[in-house]
């Protein structure tokens with residue numbers, strides 16, 4: 001039933017549409033564009049490689065751009081919501097830079113952003129693995145005024161089903177979702193080809209309020225912070241946080257409907273969606289009834305700050321534990337600060353799963369920060385403290401099919417990395433980077449992980465600089 005001819009044809013058509021949209025954006029780049037009523041001014045040129053990715057920086061621009069102080073950053077929270085430059089309806093600080101190509105054609109504003117990492121990872125110890133793989137996503141979108149509001153159509157794809165072979169890449173202590181019928185342990189699953197297919201509609205109610213609707217056969221409900229692949233504070237770290245399935249893993253969910261109401265700097269949202277995580281067949285759309293819900297309160301008190309609290313009830317999220325429902329709660333604070341020739345972004349995130357009926361609670365804490373400086377350099381770090389389940393030992397003890405998950409251990413991960421902009425391709429940011437992750441764990445795990453587990457990763461990353469925001 002899985003990779004049917006129909007699904008493949010469907011995928012092919014969508015990829016073609018996507019390719020056309022990309023071609024359209026690049027062709028239209030030189031044609032200039034008028035500014036939609038909900039958009040701030042932005043540059044029409046493409047030769048701003050050093051500076052354009054930052055909102056609100058004072059970096060140099062090519063002449064004749066007509067930029068004032070503001071450099072096209074959204075004026076306020078409501079405008080940044082309408083811009084929809086991130087996954088689902090998640091929010092980051094208003095000052096967050098976005099690398100996005102933009103062009104106006106056929107009555108629509110076309111936008112594209114995305115990125116691709118080519119990674120090589122090596123890990124120590126009996127459970128360490130090594131692999132060359134690519135993590136990536138591509139997001140074409142189109143926007144226009146329609147009736148009293150703004151209509152946005154957005155798609156997001158990932159080629160990871162092909163570029164992460166054998167349905168996983170190595171990541172010590174990581175768990176979540178399945179490969180070949182069993183739970184993934186010490187590995188991260190690829191994202192689905194269809195990460196998001198969404199229609200969004202935003203309508204102003206007076207000057208200070210906004211009503212937002214979001215409908216997506218696959219998409220991101222109002223739950224958690226911006227997911228890590230799209231988060232500016234994690235922009236140069238290609239690996240998933242150990243807390244992914246405690247914090248932001250619902251960014252790919254099925255049959256998502258979200259209603260949001262924003263007043264000035266405060267937004268409240270609620271979503272209905274299908275609670276089951278994506279299955280291991282990553283090329284298709286999974287679907288399923290709307291059986292889960294979430295609600296999120298977001299506050300952007302100042303241009304550089306964003307905070308959210310969210311709560312979800314997930315119906316049977318894991319295929320290996322179909323009788324378990326999960327209550328997930330997350331809270332996060334993000335800080336973004338545009339700098340003269342760079343940017344500094346930081347996120348503090350907490351997420352918690354409560355397995356209903358089993359009195360099991362799992363927490364995950366994360367602090368990450370990425371500094372871009374002197375235009376061409378990035379340094380970043382991530383510190384995590386995450387509860388692991390008994391799944392981690394399942395394959396070791398040979399108790400496949402064991403029913404309940406229970407708390408096993410709390411582990412720590414400490415990552416530090418550096419990347420350098422190579423300026424290889426005009427219009428495209430190309431970096432060469434690497435990171436090291438050290439792990440902390442209780443002693444009883446030493447026999448299977450070694451004394452001091454460590455992972456190193458090197459990569460090349462490409463991302464369009466963009467001419468929009």
Ligand SMILES: [Cu+2]
Pocket residue numbers: 191227244248249251
């Ligand atoms: Cu994910």
